[in-house]
Amino acid sequence: MSESSLWVIVIGSIFATYVWRYFGAVFSQKINPDSALFKWVTCVSYAMLGGLISRMVFMPIGPLEVVPGWIRISGIAVGLIAFFLFKKQVLIGVGAGLVVFTLLVSYH
Amino acid sequence: MSLTNKLQYTDASSVTRLALRDALGFPVIMLIASMTGFGSLARESGFTLGMALSSTAGIWGLPGQLAMTEMHAAGVSAVFVILAASLANARFMPMSVSFLPLIRHPDHNDRWSYLLVQLLSINSWAAGIRRFPTIEVIHRRRYYVVFAVVCITGGLTGTVIGYFGVSAMPRPAALGLIFLNPLFFTVLLAGxxxxxxxxxxxxxxxxxxxxxxxxxxxxxxxxxxxxxxxxxxxxxxxxxxxx
CATH class of the missing domain: 1.10.287 (Helix Hairpins)
Incomplete structure (x- = not known):
């Protein structure tokens, strides 16, 4: 893909994201953030996130494709276990998952 | 740190120091780490460094940045990539709605809000909500801007580290950087x-x-x-x- 069409994607994504912020600023004078519409929007974006992350783990695109599935899943599992064992410290969870993933990739 | 909801910060310089102290710890480390993952993914997906930095500063929300690079790598057409990137960050609307009234003050020009929302991220939002009860209303905007600028600087730094790191590192470590993206979000969302x-x-x-x-x-x-x-x-x- 040419560089200019990649820039279209980047700049388009920036503006399309700013739209949410813009309407947030407009509505902040009038609208109740606890309304049903906002809850629905929140649910939609979280479902997308869940879907995106699970696809990245189970069906990755790009460099992670060459890493066996069990290694990817082990990294995620160890990260989650460490996170919940150590008082929900994000950095500990991420660090543990990363170390296990990297070691497994190196020595499997 | 223990917090009381008493108004403690009533002058500009103490608010600036508070914002710096709050930002230059866990938030900035998290942003450097997470944007390192993004920088490496952006490079592997064919984006230039300028594009990666523009995405970090301009989209300023990792889910949308990831959706953009991932959808592009999957060969999806531009309209759908942009739509997905935008929707993945739809939370910025409710976040801005709940946040802006807290920093609004009659002495400020309200038109700045349209610029200030661009700085908003989950870090600055959460820090603001937590700290604002102790900060005089007129100084809250200062706290928010200082905090957010530190975060964005960290995010840009991470993006550069990831962008160059991915090719400079041994392969397992480089793969680890890319794996950081789904890992980071899984852990963050689990909370x-x-x-x-x-x-x-x-x-x-x-x-x-x-x-x-x-x-x-x-x-x-x-x-x-x-x-x-x-x-x-x-x-x-x-x-x-x-x-």
Whole structure:
């Protein structure tokens, strides 16, 4: 893909994201953030996130494709276990998952 | 740190110091780490460094940045990439709505709000909500801007580190950087407080890969719309206790 069409994607994504912020600023004078519409929007974006992350783990695109599935899943599992064992410290969870993933990739 | 909800910060310089102290710890480390993952993914997906930095500063929300690079790497057409990137960050609307009234003051020109919302991220939002009860209203904007600028600087630094790191490092470490993206989000989302959000996440997990198989273009949008609506409905029906 040419560089200019990649820039279209980047700049388009920036503006399309700013739209949410813009309407947030407009509505902040009038609208109740606890309304049903906002809850629905929140649910939609979280479902997308869940879907995106699970696809990245189970069906990755790009460099992670060459890493066996069990290694990817082990990294995620160890990260989650460490996170919940150590008082929900994000950095500990991420660090543990990363170390296990990297070691497994190196020595499997 | 212990917090009382008493007004403690009533002059500009102490508010600036507070914002720097709060930002230059966990938030900035998190941003450097997470944006390192993004920088490496952006490079592997064919984006230039300028594009990666523009995305970090301009989109300023990792889910949308990831959606953009991932959808592009999957060969999806530009319109769908942009749509997915935008929707993945839809939370900025409710976040701005709940945040801006807290920093509004009669002495400030309200038009700045349209610029200030661009700085908002989950870090600055959470820090603001937590700290504002102790900061005089007129100084809250200062706290927010200082905090957010530190975060963005960290994010840009991480993006550069990841962008160059991925090719400079041994292969397992470089793969680890890219793996940081889904790992970071899984852990972060596992700590979600909102039940509706957790229901939506759990529904999205099987739907994401399934709908992707059915249609790479529509898959992520369908996951959001169908999974999110289902989660919303379930939550409205069975649980009225929280957001």
């Amino acid at each position: 979600s407080q909102s039940k509706a959000a957790i229901i939506a996440l759990i529904i999205g997990i099987p739907l994401g890969p399934l709908f992707y198989l059915l249609s790479p273009e529509w898959g992520l949008l369908a996951t959001g719309l169908i999974g999110g609506s289902l989660a919303f409905w379930l939550h409205q029906r069975y649980d009225k206790s929280d957001v």
